[in-house]
Amino acid sequence: xxxxxxxxxxxxxxxxxxxxxxxxxxxxxxxxxxxxxxxxxxxxxxxxxxxxxxxxxxxxxxxxxxxxxxxxxxxxxxxxxxxxxxxxxxxxxxxxxxxxxxxxxxxxxxxxxxxxxxxxxxxxxxxxxxxxxxxxxxxxxxxxxxxxxxxxxxxxxxxxxxxxxxxxxxxxxxxxxxxxxxxxxxxxxxxxxxxxxxxxxxxxxxxxxxxxxxxxxxxxxxxxxxxxxxxxxxxxxxxxxxxxxxxxxxxxxxxxxxxxxxxxxxxxxxxxxxxxxxxxxxxxxxxxxxxxxxxxxxxxxxxxxxxxxxxxxxxxxxxxxxxxxxxxxxxxxxxxxxxxxxxxxxxxxxxxxxxxxxxxxxxxxxxxxxxxxxxxxxxxxxxx
Numbered sequence: 296x297x298x299x300x301x302x303x304x305x306x307x308x309x310x311x312x313x314x315x316x317x318x319x320x321x322x323x324x325x326x327x328x329x330x331x332x333x334x335x336x337x338x339x340x341x342x343x344x345x346x347x348x349x350x351x352x353x354x355x356x357x358x359x360x361x362x363x364x365x366x367x368x369x370x371x372x373x374x375x376x377x378x379x380x381x382x383x384x385x386x387x388x389x390x391x392x393x394x395x396x397x398x399x400x401x402x403x404x405x406x407x408x409x410x411x412x413x414x415x416x417x418x419x420x421x422x423x424x425x426x427x428x429x430x431x432x433x434x435x436x437x438x439x440x441x442x443x444x445x446x447x448x449x450x451x452x453x454x455x456x457x458x459x460x461x462x463x464x465x466x467x468x469x470x471x472x473x474x475x476x477x478x479x480x481x482x483x484x485x486x487x488x489x490x491x492x493x494x495x496x497x498x499x500x501x502x503x504x505x506x507x508x509x510x511x512x513x514x515x516x517x518x519x520x521x522x523x524x525x526x527x528x529x530x531x532x533x534x535x536x537x538x539x540x541x542x543x544x545x546x547x548x549x550x551x552x553x554x555x556x557x558x559x560x561x562x563x564x565x566x567x568x569x570x571x572x573x574x575x576x577x578x579x580x581x582x583x584x585x586x587x588x589x590x591x592x593x594x595x596x597x598x599x600x601x602x603x604x605x606x607x608x609x610x611x612x613x614x615x616x617x618x619x620x621x622x623x624x625x626x627x628x629x630x631x632x633x634x635x636x637x638x639x640x641x642x643x644x645x646x647x648x649x650x651x652x653x654x655x656x657x658x659x660x661x662x663x664x665x666x667x668x669x670x671x672x673x674x675x676x677x678x679x
Contacts, residue, residue, distance in 0.1 A: 297621030298568055303339055304385040309377035311335070312634025319621035319641075320563055323582055324572045325656035326627035331635040332572040333412065333434075335627070336539050337370060339570065340436055341396075342386035343406045343537065348435055350401035355427050365393040372432045404534035408523060409436040412541035412572075414515040417441040421491030421503035423448055423515075440519060447518060448483055448490070456492075456518060457481040461526050466605050467557060474551040475513050508546035513555075516543060520558060523567065530565040538567045544575035552577045557602050564616040576658040579624065583643040583655075586622050593618060626656035 298320050306313045311331045316324070324332045341348060348369060353359060357368045362382075367375030384391040417423055417437060423444035429437070457476060458468045472478065476494070484493040484500065492503045492514070503511065523532050543555050552575060562569050571578065588598060595614035596606055604610040626640045628651070640652045647653040 297619065300621070302385075302387055303335065303342060304383070305331075305335060305338055306383040307379065307381040308338075308384070309334060309374070310629070310633065310635055312630070312632065312636055314627065314635060314637035316625050316637055317623055317639065318568065318570060319623040320568055321559065321582070321585070321620060322568075322570045322623045322625070323578060324570070324625050324627060325574070325579065325640075325658060327629075327657065330627040330629055332627055333541060334370070335637075336409070336541065336570060336572060337434060337436055338384055338391070339537070339539060340407045340409050341369060341393075342384065342391045345391065345393075345396040346399060346401040347403075347405050348439075349396040351426065351439070352435065353397075357431075359397060362393040365396065368431065369393075369435045371434045372430075405439075406535060407537040407539055408519070408532075408535045409440060410516055410519050410538075410540040410543075411437040411440055412545070413437060414440065414519070415511045415545075418444060418492060418503065418515055421493070422489070440515075443522065444515060444518060447521065448492075455480055455482045457514075459521070462521055462524050464561075464609060466607070466610055467554070467561065470554040470557055470603065471513075471517070471551075474548060474554045475510055479510075481514060509548060509551055512546040513551060516540065516555070517558075520562075523562060523565070531567065536568060537570065538562055539570045541572045542574065543571060544573060544578060549577050553602060556581050557604060560598075560602070560613050560617050563620050564613045574658070576655065579643060579655045579658050582622055582624050585617060585620075586641065586643065589618055589620070589622070624656075626651050628656075 301318045302315060303318070304315045305311050309331070311334060314331070314335065316322070316335060324335065326332055349359060349365060352368045359365050359368060362378050363375035366378040367373070370377065378393065411434065417440065423441045425445050426438045426442040429441060457480065458472065460468075463471070479494045479496050481492065481494050483490045494501045494506060494510070523535060523538060525532055544552050547555070556578070559569055559571075573579070584601060595611040595618065598604075598614040598617055599606050599610050604614065622641065623639065624641045624643060626638045627635055628638070629635055638651055640656055642652060643655055645653050
């Protein structure tokens with residue numbers, strides 16, 4: 296059964312004029328660079344985990360006297376001026392006021408697991424920095440994620456990080472290996488009295504910076520998601536309800552994007568609500584397919600074939616779960632007033648009169664124009 300719809304409203308923050316985002320079980324935000332996708336996702340984190348986030352900042356020694364200082368500490372240096380007297384954030388019907396996040400007892404857990412876009416930079420030397428080691432220029436979601444990776448690295452020692460039989464189903468390991476690591480083993484190895492990420496292929500040992508761009512981007516994403524795949528008999532991390540992932544496709548071949556989407560289906564099956572931002576038409580193609588398969592009451596076998604899952608009992612259960620979920624897609628754009636707004640384009644109907652829907656928020660428009668150019672050239676070619 297699809298989860299109840301939740302709604303985030305943002306007004307007059309930075310270059311966002313007004314936008315309302317309704318979230319399904321899987322929600323995708325699309326739009327050009329600089330259209331506020333990351334800001335919107337960070338506000339989702341604040342709306343659900345604001346008191347805990349502010350408590351962490353206070354523990355780290357941040358000065359948090361007023362709204363502007365709190366916004367600056369959460370969103371990064373220079374962002375304090377983005378908040379002013381007309382700014383308004385609402386989660387469903389509840390107002391989210393930065394200064395009020397200092398009040399009351401902060402929970403010990405966080406409901407939103409956030410994987411930021413610049414995740415590979417957090418481990419550029421092969422080891423993740425702690426929360427306090429990152430400066431105020433870094434958004435708090437990135438600092439929290441880096442601390443999570445640091446804790447995982449420290450706990451694992453020199454053990455293997457991929458593949459892990461007790462964390463990932465075999466079908467997932469096979470898809471990921473074929474698309475990303477190609478037989479390589481990822482672990483933490485000690486060199487010159489320092490432990491660092493390393494990939495091993497036979498007798499060859501490769502430090503992090505020698506990996507491909509896709510391997511460097513996919514690895515922190517995968518290692519982060521391990522926290523959501525408990526090894527006990529429970530399917531879900533009891534503390535976490537939402538998973539936010541920015542631009543999961545960075546550096547990835549389409550087959551690796553497929554492997555990531557399979558992990559996303561697994562998260563949905565476990566009971567998480569997932570929110571993605573993307574510039575990938577492959578992700579939108581999957582959203583288009585999922586909505587139509589649900590609409591037409593497709594069998595799990597069809598979805599298993601589409602994602603190369605095989606048809607084991609476990610994979611059919613994941614596919615069947617996907618057929619019960621709700622899917623939403625929102626397009627963020629900058630209007631003539633230089634302000635960001637959002638449009639629900641969830642149907643992704645290629646035949647829609649509205650070009651923002653038929654063009655998937657601009658992600659399919661370029662290929663259509665190229666096709667039109669080729670068709671025109673063929674029609675005008677007198678030599679044919």
